[in-house]
Amino acid sequence: MRELEFVNVRKTYRSPSGQDLLALADFSLKIDGGRFVSVVGPSGCGKTTLLRMAAGLIPAEGGEIRLDGGLLTAPSAKMSMVFQGIGLMPWKTVEGNVALGVQLQAHRRKLNEAETQLAHDTLAMVGLKGFEHYYPHQLSGGMQQRVGLARALVRQPEILLMDEPFGALDAQTRTVLQDELLNIWGRVKSTVLFITHDLDEAIYLSDLVVIMGRRPGRIKQVLEVKLPQPRYSYDARAEKEFAHLRSIAWQSIKEEL
Amino acid sequence: MTQSADRLSSGAKFSFASVGGGHYVVATFSFIGFLLLWQVVSMNVPPIILPGPLKVAAAFVELTASGELIRATAQTVWPFAIGLVIAFVLGTALGLLLGIFRPAARILDPYIFVFWSIPNIAWLPLFIAWFGVGQLTLIVFVFVSAFFPQLLTVESGAKEADSFLVEVARSLGGTKREILHVVVLPAALPYIFAGLRIAVGRALVGIIVGQLLIVATGIGYMFQFYGETLSLAKYFAPLIVIAALAVLLNRGVNWAERALIPWKQRAFV
Numbered sequence: 001m002r003e004l005e006f007v008n009v010r011k012t013y014r015s016p017s018g019q020d021l022l023a024l025a026d027f028s029l030k031i032d033g034g035r036f037v038s039v040v041g042p043s044g045c046g047k048t049t050l051l052r053m054a055a056g057l058i059p060a061e062g063g064e065i066r067l068d069g070g071l072l073t074a075p076s077a078k079m080s081m082v083f084q085g086i087g088l089m090p091w092k093t094v095e096g097n098v099a100l101g102v103q104l105q106a107h108r109r110k111l112n113e114a115e116t117q118l119a120h121d122t123l124a125m126v127g128l129k130g131f132e133h134y135y136p137h138q139l140s141g142g143m144q145q146r147v148g149l150a151r152a153l154v155r156q157p158e159i160l161l162m163d164e165p166f167g168a169l170d171a172q173t174r175t176v177l178q179d180e181l182l183n184i185w186g187r188v189k190s191t192v193l194f195i196t197h198d199l200d201e202a203i204y205l206s207d208l209v210v211i212m213g214r215r216p217g218r219i220k221q222v223l224e225v226k227l228p229q230p231r232y233s234y235d236a237r238a239e240k241e242f243a244h245l246r247s248i249a250w251q252s253i254k255e256e257l
Numbered sequence: 258m259t260q261s262a263d264r265l266s267s268g269a270k271f272s273f274a275s276v277g278g279g280h281y282v283v284a285t286f287s288f289i290g291f292l293l294l295w296q297v298v299s300m301n302v303p304p305i306i307l308p309g310p311l312k313v314a315a316a317f318v319e320l321t322a323s324g325e326l327i328r329a330t331a332q333t334v335w336p337f338a339i340g341l342v343i344a345f346v347l348g349t350a351l352g353l354l355l356g357i358f359r360p361a362a363r364i365l366d367p368y369i370f371v372f373w374s375i376p377n378i379a380w381l382p383l384f385i386a387w388f389g390v391g392q393l394t395l396i397v398f399v400f401v402s403a404f405f406p407q408l409l410t411v412e413s414g415a416k417e418a419d420s421f422l423v424e425v426a427r428s429l430g431g432t433k434r435e436i437l438h439v440v441v442l443p444a445a446l447p448y449i450f451a452g453l454r455i456a457v458g459r460a461l462v463g464i465i466v467g468q469l470l471i472v473a474t475g476i477g478y479m480f481q482f483y484g485e486t487l488s489l490a491k492y493f494a495p496l497i498v499i500a501a502l503a504v505l506l507n508r509g510v511n512w513a514e515r516a517l518i519p520w521k522q523r524a525f526v
Contacts, residue, residue, distance in 0.1 A: 055428050075430050087425035091443040091520045100439060104429035135520045151429075 001068055002033035002158040002191045004054065008063035011049050023049050025216035026063070031208075033158075036185060036192040038202035039210045040249070042256045046217025047195045051163050054193065055081045067159065076159075077105045080152030084164040086144050088136040094147050095132040098123060101151040115154075122154040125184060142173035149181070153188060160190045164197065178205060179232040186230055199253070203245050204231060211249055214256045221252045308490040316490035317497060325479075330498055332475035336392055337464040340399025344456060348407025349449055355408075356415020357441060373405040377463065381470060395467045402463030403456035410455065414448025415441060447521060450514040457506045461499065 011024040024046040031037050039047045053060045056075040065072045067079070080101065088097045098119050099111055111119065123129060126146040136144055145165060152160060166174040182205060185192060196202050202209045206225055213220040223245055227236050236242060292310050299309035308316075320326040355362040380401060388394040418441045426436045468477025476495040483492040514521075 057424060057428055075428050077430055081425075081428045083421075083425060085421055087421055089422065089439060089443065091446075091518070092439075100426075101429055104426060104431040104435055104439070107430075107432065107435070137520070155429075 003068055004031040004159055004191055004193060005029070005066040006050070006054075006063070007066065009050070009053065009060045009065060010062035011046065011053065011058075012061060022216035025218050027218060028063075029210065029219065031191055031193060033191050034189050035208060036194065036206045037208045037210060038194045038196055038206040039212060040196055040199055040202045040253065041212030041217070041220075042214050042253065043197065045212040045214050045256070047212055048163055049217070051081070051161050051193065051195050054159075055079060055161050077155070078158040079161060080155045080157035080159075081161040081163065082145075082148050082152050082165045084167045086136075086141075086148040088144055088147055088151075090136055093133050093135055094123065094128060094139070095119065097136070097147055098150045098154050101154045105155050118156075119150075119154050122150045125153070125187075126150045126180070140173075142169050142177060145169065145177065146180075149177075149184070153184065156188070157190050160185075160192045162192065162194045164195055166201070167196065167198070174201070181205065182230050182232055199246055199249050200237065203242060203249065204236060209245070209249060211252050220256070221249075223249060305487060305489065308493065312490040313493040313497075316488075317494045320491060320494045326494055326498065329475045329479050329495065333464055333468065333477065334502075336395040336467075337399055337460055340396045340463070341403050341456065341460040343396075344400045344403035344460065345407055345453060348404045348452065348456065349411050352408045352411025352452070353415050353442070353445060356412045356418075356445065357437070359416065362412065362416070369405070369408065373409065377402050377459075378466065381467075385471060390471055392472070394471055395464070398467040398471070399460050399463040403460040406455040406459055407452040410448050410452030411445060414445040414451075418444045446518055447514075450510060450518070454507065454510055457510065458503070461503060461506075465499065 006027050006029045009024060009027045010022075013021045013023050015021050027046075027050065029037075039050065041047050049058070052058045054065055054072065056072055056079075059073065067076065089100065092100065099115075102111055102115050102119065103109060106115075120132075123132060126149050128143065128146050128150060131139065131143070136147065139147070148165070166177050169177065178201060194202070194205060199209075203223075203225055209223040209225060210219055211221040211223070212218065225241075225245060227239055227241055295307075295310050299307045299312075304312070317326070355365060377398070381398065384394045384397050384401075388397055422440045422444070423436055426440050431439065464475075465477040465480065468475040469481050472478075473481070476498055479495040480492065483489070483495075
């Protein structure tokens, strides 16, 4: 269950000069349920395109994207996406933004009692207890992304899609949120597809690191990270295995730059 | 990690006039200064050029006591309010529709622009021919004055709805209707108020010009009458009413805006 599969997915973009650019060529990847998979690669390798297709925001041109065997073509209630730009509604409070995750999933304006409780529990889980009535502009970038994460988690997604969610945050905040994400993932057991350009982040978080080659986007190498979870319980970044994987991955990416 | 809620504020605001909370004191003193200056100037010119504030106050009291000013204000406020409210409702509704359905806007926008470009006053003879000399023409004139600024401001706001927020709402499963409700309408709200602020000003001009030129009633007619008879002290009474009305309406719009848009960040205070 909670298995996400890309089968021969293609995508072309038309450039302003009228040329067709192949962004993604016959991309195939199977992500087992409950796994944390990161995709890294140089910019323009189609990794964000991949995620937007999985989220049902743009159609795949060829091939199929499947969730537990069922074809995905539109945004699914079983999925949640977390964006680098966060995308909180400025006119809604923290509480209102999190509630939106349920409202647009259930197509109801009012949350029932259980859902309200869930929203509060989720806010507590991401460390935002006491901030329910704040507006986004009153929060720091890191706290805003906690709201973004809560809005995704409150939907109890089978698949969590994350598009460079910590890319715009400062290094300290990023490290803290990485640990919290691992902690939360350990509890909710969603399958995670995580896009990043930060190799260390990919290795630290994931079971599997998918390295993509430059245009047309395709899988170049898949690394399995065997360091035990949860990785915040010890200094995973200082492990030999970590340095070893980073060295392999960096070699692989360097050829694509 | 813990962060204390009270350490977060909405951020320091920047003020050009660093008078702190004393702006009521400043306003009072500046008003007294203005009255003194007015008095001094009026004492050095013939009363036919500029009557002093005391004479104006006396004329104001006299016109109020006789009921003339109150009657004229009522005659002005009603057609003004009716025309403005209809313009606000229709202008907002059509502005939202045209902001969202761009193909329809591409067809209608040129016509709207042409109508908007023609000075309002040029419509008057036509309106009189169509609707006669009376309240209806007055209301239509106020409506036309306020409708176009409302429509155009709201339209430009609605079409600027953030495409990223629309995408976020889509990813959460939002239908077109839900996206309209949670993204487009709230984003357009500040523009609805910006439009209203302009519409109020235009409608005020419309009602005065209309009463001057069409129906010979109300505040507009008082301007004409006391202007032509050179009773300048009395001429200032309707002026004060119009100024008070404008200030009151602007305050009302500001208040409603702050109440309905609590999320808006203001760079300057």
